[in-house]
Ligand SMILES: Nc1ncnc2c1ncn2[C@@H]1O[C@H](COP(=O)(O)OP(=O)(O)OP(=O)(O)O)[C@@H](O)[C@H]1O
């Protein structure tokens with residue numbers, strides 16, 4: 355069973371703008387793929403549909419075989435807990451420490467302190483920020499903030515990670531490090547879908563690429579295409 | 583292909599640990615929302631004071647009314663009972679009866695007014711002496727004027743005394759001079775309704791004040807709400823800190839209202855008691871009882887929580903990730 359499946363999905367925003375048109379593709383369990391396309395091509399919209407931040411106008415979006423159109427409003431939070439998201443504007447909270455930022459999904463899911471501390475430290479350790487847990491995220495550099503966002507996305511051990519421009523305004527070296535983290539998570543079986551228009555970076559890595567143009571599928575490149 | 587989904591693993595939170603995490607989160611939110619209020623002491627104090635005033639006004643009226651009630655019960659004692667004798671009772675029997683009544687334990691004094699005396703008083707007070715002296719027969723009965731002595735706990739004392747007097751020989755009818763007391767009771771009935779109306783209005787005001795305050799704090803925490811919803815926070819989770827904020831506002835308002843009222847009562851009790859002692863009544867100002875105090879504070883808490891709940895259910899749904 356595919357992890358994520360789009361079946362002839364269209365999305366038009368109120369006001370009539372057509373962001374996605376008749377889009378079909380699959381992301382397999384444990385697969386890592388890039389989503390590219392010009393600005394306004396519909397990358398963020400696609401990710402929002404998977405997160406149930408938006409609903410498809412036509413067609414079906416299935417995650418783990420569940421048709422998202424059938425998910426009741428009260429069940430949306432539980433769906434979101436199974437997906438980790440990373441955004442370019444990292445959406446960190448500056449009124450609390452790095453530790454508390456990362457702990458948020460666990461508090462929501464109902465972890466007790468001891469379990470919670472262990473998991474938060476493990477996630478921070480993975481992104482190399484264990485020493486900064488007590489700091490306020492505002493004191494961190496852009497790359498470090500992005501890594502806090504990643505730690506928060508993975509702390510709940512989601513089976514699927516979505517990232518929207520995770521390397522947006524980072525230099526190539528930092529961008530490479532961030533992508534390296536996603537590769538690591540993918541290495542332990544997590545499905546990863548990264549939206550990015552950093553073609554240079556994408557081309558340096560050997561993963562499937564899904565291209566969007568004006569909301570339509572504009573060609574795919576399978577993994578192995580770089581060296582092959 | 584299909585690897586075992588990691589989702590099974592991540593949702594392995596036992597019921598028990600989830601229960602204790604739930605309580606832990608409640609505690610965390612309770613403390614956190616209180617800290618937030620105390621972090622802006624001036625603004626919070628203002629809100630608390632406004633709430634306290636709104637809560638204490640109906641309570642003030644209520645306490646005043648309770649005191650008037652108590653006072654009027656004291657005044658029952660000084661009310662007068664007129665015992666009308668049957669016509670033609672000889673003054674000898676009337677005097678004996680008067681002495682007998684005066685000996686009742688709950689009678690303070692009894693004075694006999696003969697028909698002749700009554701007629702004289704009547705003609706003097708009305709100026710109708712010519713008419714009255716033209717009558718063949720004195721139409722007025724003899725009256726024994728009785729001043730009861732009742733203790734204020736005994737609400738039925740007056741009626742029992744009345745029944746006892748009515749059962750006596752020679753007695754035609756007994757009349758309690760209670761018209762003004764009845765008026766007072768009518769006024770108090772009105773006052774009581776006023777208390778309810780005022781309580782309802784100011785309760786509504788408290789809801790609106792809290793609702794508005796919570797709305798602002800929701801506005802201030804928009805980003806946080808968005809992130810919490812994004813990472814899977816349920817509505818209950820998002821609502822919780824705001825409900826606690828409303829609860830703290832209500833509790834603080836209730837406690838300050840109680841303090842204000844207590845100070846006010848203490849400040850008034852001296853002069854009021856002095857004033858009333860001038861009228862020969864021993865009276866002590868009744869303060870807020872334990873249950874009244876509890877009610878006041880509890881009302882604050884309930885209204886605070888409810889106001890927050892209304893604000894949150896109105897505004898939270900407008901914030902989506
Ligand atoms: N909430 C919205 N309401 C109306 N139109 C929207 C909304 N969000 C996006 N759109 C429109 O939908 C189209 C696709 O937007 P989307 O954000 O998915 O593009 P994108 O590929 O992520 O672009 P970028 O690379 O600039 O982030 C755009 O034309 C955009 O104007």
Ligand SMILES: [Mg+2]
Pocket residue numbers: 397398399518
């Ligand atoms: Mg975008």
